[in-house]
Amino acid sequence: METKTKELVESTVAKQSESIPEVIDQEKEQLNKALGELDLKDRTSIIYFGATAQEKLDEISNRMIDGVQNNELGAAGAALNEMVASIRGFDMDKYNPNQKLSWWQKLVGATKPVVKFIQEYEEVRDQIDLVSNDLEKHKSKLLKDIVSLDKLYEANLDYFRSLEIYIQAGETKLKELQEKIIPEYEQKVKESNDDMMAIQELKEIRGYRDELERRVYDLRLSRQVTMQSLPSIRLIQENNKSLISKITSTLVNTVPLWRNQLAQTVAIFRSHDAAIATKEAADLTNELLERNAEGLREANAEVRKQMERGIFDIESIKKANDTFIETLNDSLRIADEGKEARAKALQELNDTEKKLKDALLATKAKMQEIPQQTQTQTEGA
Numbered sequence: 001m002e003t004k005t006k007e008l009v010e011s012t013v014a015k016q017s018e019s020i021p022e023v024i025d026q027e028k029e030q031l032n033k034a035l036g037e038l039d040l041k042d043r044t045s046i047i048y049f050g051a052t053a054q055e056k057l058d059e060i061s062n063r064m065i066d067g068v069q070n071n072e073l074g075a076a077g078a079a080l081n082e083m084v085a086s087i088r089g090f091d092m093d094k095y096n097p098n099q100k101l102s103w104w105q106k107l108v109g110a111t112k113p114v115v116k117f118i119q120e121y122e123e124v125r126d127q128i129d130l131v132s133n134d135l136e137k138h139k140s141k142l143l144k145d146i147v148s149l150d151k152l153y154e155a156n157l158d159y160f161r162s163l164e165i166y167i168q169a170g171e172t173k174l175k176e177l178q179e180k181i182i183p184e185y186e187q188k189v190k191e192s193n194d195d196m197m198a199i200q201e202l203k204e205i206r207g208y209r210d211e212l213e214r215r216v217y218d219l220r221l222s223r224q225v226t227m228q229s230l231p232s233i234r235l236i237q238e239n240n241k242s243l244i245s246k247i248t249s250t251l252v253n254t255v256p257l258w259r260n261q262l263a264q265t266v267a268i269f270r271s272h273d274a275a276i277a278t279k280e281a282a283d284l285t286n287e288l289l290e291r292n293a294e295g296l297r298e299a300n301a302e303v304r305k306q307m308e309r310g311i312f313d314i315e316s317i318k319k320a321n322d323t324f325i326e327t328l329n330d331s332l333r334i335a336d337e338g339k340e341a342r343a344k345a346l347q348e349l350n351d352t353e354k355k356l357k358d359a360l361l362a363t364k365a366k367m368q369e370i371p372q373q374t375q376t377q378t379e380g381a
Contacts, residue, residue, distance in 0.1 A: 009157050009164075013230050020164045020223075027165060034169035038212070040181070043204075046211045047367050050166035050219050054356070056159045075138055080250070080331045083131045121262055128258075132251055139247045142240045149240075153233045156226060163223045170216035177209045218359055225352045232345040239338035246331035258324050 008021050023031045039045040185202040192198040 005161060006157060009161050013160070013227050016227065018224075020167055023165060023168055027161075030162075030165050031169055031172075034166050035173060038169070038173050040205065040208060043208055043211060044367065046208070046215050047363055049170065049212075049215055050163065051363065053159060053162040053166060054219065054222050054359070056155075056162075079131050079134045079138060080247070080328055080335065083128060083135075083250070083255075083328060125259065125262075128255060132255060135247050135251060139244055142244050142247075146237055146240050146244075149233055149237045153230065153237075156230055156233065160223065160226045160230065163219055163226065167216055167219050167223065170212055170219065174209060174212055174216065177205070177212070181205060182209065218363075222356065222359070225355060228348060229352060232348060235341055236338075236345060239334070239341050242334050243331070243338060246334055250328065250331060254324050254327050258321070261320050 005024065005026065008024070012021060034050070037045060037049055182202070182205055185198070185205050189195070189198045189202050
């Protein structure tokens, strides 16, 4: 589709306008071709008028439904949910390095908190590695879906404009019938003194006009349905893009930062025993220094105070961990919103498909009635 035509169609859809833009120079050949499909001597030409373009709606609707049903948003949301569960399961309160083993834990040889922390950290790290790989696959699939939806959108734009050109061709022919052709037949009836053949021809041409009016109305209904489906395609694309953004943020920012914080925690936990040994040595030094002047004792106490300020604060890590979980919950919320949008789009598309099929059935029934009408009219003549 040319850029000018695309802008014209997108402007019409954005405004939800019922009026049809005029045919531009590049489309006049297509308009003339559509007019050429209408044969005044063949009323069946009305039945097939625009039918080829109209049938594309059924094909596009089915592709839209398949795309919504097979979309990766649900699976990607499940992967994000699994990652949240893994991080939530890592409870830092249970592995406080300042926690001392009770006498009975020492008796049964319980593992020190720092050892448990390292063991569970390695398990969670492996789980997150697997989920990260899964998210990368979902991200690639979503990117492909966005490209496919772009192609589907372009096809819908072409179909939409084709409908508008058929509608304009039909209205042009109706105007010609009303203002020129029918008056000529009416004049012929007057000049022939109400000749039966002339009257029958006038009746036929009026019937042709009425059927064409109904056909143009059907095409306008199809145009309205298509106008509603175009924003749905863009909505699904935007939901995909939002989830891709969240997945990327999770893989590039959240997961590395979470690993970095936990790696720092492991290093601090491992140095805890050394800190205890340093404290005991400092206590011994203090006992010796207390025999000296009070000023020296106070100065040493200040040094000790500054040394102790380096003890690790577990609450900071907990707060950072909670922030990471909230980031992932944002991703799940976006995935849920995408799921609702797809459900709504799916319902609209099912309704669209039903309307089109009803219209096609009505057209088929009309085709079956035409031979009977022709035979009845011939017998009456």
